Amino acid sequence: MKAEKAAPRRAGAQEKHDRILKAAVKIFARHGFHNSKISQIAKEAGVADGTIYLYFKNKDDVLISLFEEKLTEAIDRLKELLDGIDAPEQRFRAFIRNYVLYMDENKELAEVISVELRQSNKFMKEYVPIKFGEFLNLVSNLIRDCKDQGVFRTSVPPGIIKRSIFGALDEMVLYMVLDPHPKYDAEEIADALAEFFLEGLKKHPSSGQ
Amino acid sequence: MKAEKAAPRRAGAQEKHDRILKAAVKIFARHGFHNSKISQIAKEAGVADGTIYLYFKNKDDVLISLFEEKLTEAIDRLKELLDGIDAPEQRFRAFIRNYVLYMDENKELAEVISVELRQSNKFMKEYVPIKFGEFLNLVSNLIRDCKDQGVFRTSVPPGIIKRSIFGALDEMVLYMVLDPHPKYDAEEIADALAEFFLEGLKKHPSSGQ
Amino acid sequence: MKAEKAAPRRAGAQEKHDRILKAAVKIFARHGFHNSKISQIAKEAGVADGTIYLYFKNKDDVLISLFEEKLTEAIDRLKELLDGIDAPEQRFRAFIRNYVLYMDENKELAEVISVELRQSNKFMKEYVPIKFGEFLNLVSNLIRDCKDQGVFRTSVPPGIIKRSIFGALDEMVLYMVLDPHPKYDAEEIADALAEFFLEGLKKHPSSGQ
Amino acid sequence: MKAEKAAPRRAGAQEKHDRILKAAVKIFARHGFHNSKISQIAKEAGVADGTIYLYFKNKDDVLISLFEEKLTEAIDRLKELLDGIDAPEQRFRAFIRNYVLYMDENKELAEVISVELRQSNKFMKEYVPIKFGEFLNLVSNLIRDCKDQGVFRTSVPPGIIKRSIFGALDEMVLYMVLDPHPKYDAEEIADALAEFFLEGLKKHPSSGQ
DNA sequence: TATGAATGAGTGTTCATTCAT
DNA sequence: TATGAATGAACACTCATTCAT
Numbered sequence: 001m002k003a004e005k006a007a008p009r010r011a012g013a014q015e016k017h018d019r020i021l022k023a024a025v026k027i028f029a030r031h032g033f034h035n036s037k038i039s040q041i042a043k044e045a046g047v048a049d050g051t052i053y054l055y056f057k058n059k060d061d062v063l064i065s066l067f068e069e070k071l072t073e074a075i076d077r078l079k080e081l082l083d084g085i086d087a088p089e090q091r092f093r094a095f096i097r098n099y100v101l102y103m104d105e106n107k108e109l110a111e112v113i114s115v116e117l118r119q120s121n122k123f124m125k126e127y128v129p130i131k132f133g134e135f136l137n138l139v140s141n142l143i144r145d146c147k148d149q150g151v152f153r154t155s156v157p158p159g160i161i162k163r164s165i166f167g168a169l170d171e172m173v174l175y176m177v178l179d180p181h182p183k184y185d186a187e188e189i190a191d192a193l194a195e196f197f198l199e200g201l202k203k204h205p206s207s208g209q
Numbered sequence: 210m211k212a213e214k215a216a217p218r219r220a221g222a223q224e225k226h227d228r229i230l231k232a233a234v235k236i237f238a239r240h241g242f243h244n245s246k247i248s249q250i251a252k253e254a255g256v257a258d259g260t261i262y263l264y265f266k267n268k269d270d271v272l273i274s275l276f277e278e279k280l281t282e283a284i285d286r287l288k289e290l291l292d293g294i295d296a297p298e299q300r301f302r303a304f305i306r307n308y309v310l311y312m313d314e315n316k317e318l319a320e321v322i323s324v325e326l327r328q329s330n331k332f333m334k335e336y337v338p339i340k341f342g343e344f345l346n347l348v349s350n351l352i353r354d355c356k357d358q359g360v361f362r363t364s365v366p367p368g369i370i371k372r373s374i375f376g377a378l379d380e381m382v383l384y385m386v387l388d389p390h391p392k393y394d395a396e397e398i399a400d401a402l403a404e405f406f407l408e409g410l411k412k413h414p415s416s417g418q
Numbered sequence: 419m420k421a422e423k424a425a426p427r428r429a430g431a432q433e434k435h436d437r438i439l440k441a442a443v444k445i446f447a448r449h450g451f452h453n454s455k456i457s458q459i460a461k462e463a464g465v466a467d468g469t470i471y472l473y474f475k476n477k478d479d480v481l482i483s484l485f486e487e488k489l490t491e492a493i494d495r496l497k498e499l500l501d502g503i504d505a506p507e508q509r510f511r512a513f514i515r516n517y518v519l520y521m522d523e524n525k526e527l528a529e530v531i532s533v534e535l536r537q538s539n540k541f542m543k544e545y546v547p548i549k550f551g552e553f554l555n556l557v558s559n560l561i562r563d564c565k566d567q568g569v570f571r572t573s574v575p576p577g578i579i580k581r582s583i584f585g586a587l588d589e590m591v592l593y594m595v596l597d598p599h600p601k602y603d604a605e606e607i608a609d610a611l612a613e614f615f616l617e618g619l620k621k622h623p624s625s626g627q
Numbered sequence: 628m629k630a631e632k633a634a635p636r637r638a639g640a641q642e643k644h645d646r647i648l649k650a651a652v653k654i655f656a657r658h659g660f661h662n663s664k665i666s667q668i669a670k671e672a673g674v675a676d677g678t679i680y681l682y683f684k685n686k687d688d689v690l691i692s693l694f695e696e697k698l699t700e701a702i703d704r705l706k707e708l709l710d711g712i713d714a715p716e717q718r719f720r721a722f723i724r725n726y727v728l729y730m731d732e733n734k735e736l737a738e739v740i741s742v743e744l745r746q747s748n749k750f751m752k753e754y755v756p757i758k759f760g761e762f763l764n765l766v767s768n769l770i771r772d773c774k775d776q777g778v779f780r781t782s783v784p785p786g787i788i789k790r791s792i793f794g795a796l797d798e799m800v801l802y803m804v805l806d807p808h809p810k811y812d813a814e815e816i817a818d819a820l821a822e823f824f825l826e827g828l829k830k831h832p833s834s835g836q
Numbered sequence: 837t838a839t840g841a842a843t844g845a846g847t848g849t850t851c852a853t854t855c856a857t
Numbered sequence: 858t859a860t861g862a863a864t865g866a867a868c869a870c871t872c873a874t875t876c877a878t
Binding site: 031032034035111114115118119122123154155156157159160161163164165166167168169170171172174175178183184188189192193195196197198199200201202 | 241243244320323324327328331332363364365366368369370372373374375376377378379380381383384387392393397398401402404405406407408409410411
């Protein structure tokens with residue numbers, strides 16, 4: 001929930017807020033945050049420049065809000081989806097699959113997240129890291145469940161696994177959405193990644209120790 | 210080899226060029242590319258603002274050159290190192306290990322690469338993607354060798370593996386260099402990652418097919 | 419009487435007009451005209467921003483109206499007061515005294531007049547100079563009466579006297595209302611100023627000529 | 628002496644600094660501080676907009692520096708002049724006379740000081756009040772000397788006198804420089820004011836008490 | 837080569853004003 | 858009348874880049 005900024009009370013307020021954020025995703029994806037102009041976003045959203053400042057504190061806040069709201073949305077969707085699945089391995093697979101498919105359906109958002117998240121994570125102190133941490137915890141929990149149930153016997157520390165998986169997912173998704181002639185489609189990528197991670201995390205009896 | 214720009218003639222020229230790039234790494238790591246000022250780099254390098262333009266076409270070119278030269282250096286170091294190792298699996302392990310240790314020893318460079326590479330990859334059309342591709346190919350080759358020798362029997366496509374590994378490495382390294390109180394040291398991280406990847410790529414007899 | 423603007427029709431209209439002006443005095447005193455926002459005045463007055471434009475043409479007009487009405491009020495009060503006094507010297511003293519006391523009782527108004535009047539006098543072509551001239555004429559008349567009755571024998575031209583007196587009063591009042599730990603109170607200041615001016619304007623037999 | 632802002636070291640630096648300040652006086656006099664644009668000043672000074680920021684921290688600093696330097700100059704000139712005069716009354720007269728003539732010769736500066744000083748005094752915390760206080764002290768000292776030597780026997784407190792005199796001078800000067808068809812010239816005004824003040828401050832034996 | 841003063845295009849942000857409700 | 862969301866013109870300030878020395 002955004003604070004500080006008196007949200008306009010009109011009926012269409014949320015709609016306009018969303019329109020601006022949607023425009024921002026498109027513009028940021030196209031030019032990158034730093035090369036995007038507020039006036040471009042305003043134009044794309046069909047509002048005046050000044051209107052953006054009725055809904056967001058400043059340009060940074062547009063990006064932060066974008067991260068916050070879109071990550072929340074994505075996380076919620078993933079959580080809800082996982083709720084319907086019991087078997088840990090299936091949950092893990094479903095997570096990977098749905099993350100990849102979600103990003104494939106929201107290519108511009110995927111671009112923005114991949115390209116700008118690190119910048120933001122480093123230079124914007126507040127919201128982004130929190131939301132991002134929440135996302136990483138989702139991964140942690142999945143891994144812990146898999147371990148608890150004996151699916152994963154890996155000795156790799158969870159803190160390393162969760163980040164590695166995020167890094168791999170993120171990079172892969174970026175490649176997927178940017179490549180104009182992709183060799184693999186989202187489904188293939190999702191399956192391959194799931195396969196890769198699962199193999200890496202299962203402790204195979206034959207591989208001894 | 211850079212073009213357009215008058216090649217440095219004096220012996221001290223290369224030294225000044227390097228000093229500027231070294232300063233740039235430090236400044237970019239601290240503030241990010243877009244928030245870094247040419248004047249800050251000049252000051253850090255102990256030269257006048259204008260002098261930077263004797264060695265680099267413009268601000269973008271400083272970052273591009275940085276990527277180009279530092280990636281080249283890193284790649285060459287890794288290549289040379291791998292040359293001394295025969296067994297594919299050992300080469301793979303050595304690669305992971307050395308990448309992580311190298312970045313740990315060059316924390317500022319690691320930050321810049323992690324935080325700025327994607328932006329640059331996307332928005333700077335020229336050198337960066339080429340150099341980055343070269344790096345990825347290094348990974349590809351390692352994987353191909355492992356496959357050729359039967360170490361990896363994975364069915365995951367190499368194009369997906371190489372990017373996943375880069376993504377995981379990159380994210381992990383970023384975490385490593387940024388966390389003020391890291392839970393794991395570089396050695397642990399390297400070992401864990403190698404373990405994770407190798408397990409994921411070996412085709413385990415027991416895991417059937 | 420203001421023109422152009424629809425005359426307030428409802429009984430409550432005048433009241434709202436006054437509330438806005440009262441709010442404006444407070445806000446202008448606190449931040450200065452140029453640093454005051456219409457929205458601040460609206461908030462202070464408890465009305466919507468747009469409402470101000472139902473009562474005033476624009477921001478300038480708020481200040482102009484403020485000067486016009488408050489100066490009129492002050493002048494009328496002073497005139498009325500002077501009407502009850504016959505002796506020119508007493509009228510002069512009463513004028514000084516009451517101007518100072520009035521401003522002391524209306525500190526915020528005094529600040530606005532002192533700080534903004536000159537700007538307005540110079541850059542706002544219409545009402546302000548007229549009203550201000552009227553105020554100065556009040557002084558002129560007092561002086562003329564004193565001269566006519568032989569109280570003042572000064573050879574200093576009236577045009578110079580009236581402005582000097584206004585300047586001195588204005589500066590003194592500003593000092594009085596702004597100083598958080600004033601050395602003199604309003605009464606003392608009034609008496610001192612009256613003394614100073616009267617001495618300066620009486621032609622003292624002993625001082626020759 | 629200005630600090631913080633690295634003054635350009637070039638030979639012509641002081642000259643450019645002065646040119647900008649001179650331009651600022653002209654522009655501020657014409658439009659008032661708040662309605663003056665940096666670009667107007669730059670144009671008038673024959674420099675680029677950005678150049679102004681090499682010599683001044685920001686727009687406020689231009690005004691502050693203007694006050695500081697011009698007041699210093701004026702005060703120094705007045706001090707030097709007074710040094711050559713012994714008799715307190717003559718010193719007082721000389722002060723009035725020279726202040727008025729100086730302002731008459733620097734009409735635009737006079738306008739800026741009269742119109743903007745109060746704003747600045749109130750809203751700019753640092754330099755202006757200090758310099759202004761120094762100016763007031765000059766007046767105080769003159770009065771004290773006159774009292775010490777028995778020229779003034781007034782009972783009006785010095786703190787009130789100095790501000791009244793400044794207020795009267797300032798207002799009178801403003802009138803003088805603004806009136807397109809002035810009834811009095813600078814000499815007359817100076818003489819009249821001196822006369823007025825002196826009469827007001829001398830304690831006339833015949834006026835008893 | 838090296839300097840750093842000068843440039844001026846470019847933009848985030850503010851806020852007086854409007855107008856649909 | 859009253860509202861306050863929306864507008865968009867306006868502007869201070871920054872900083873990459875140039876160029877005279």
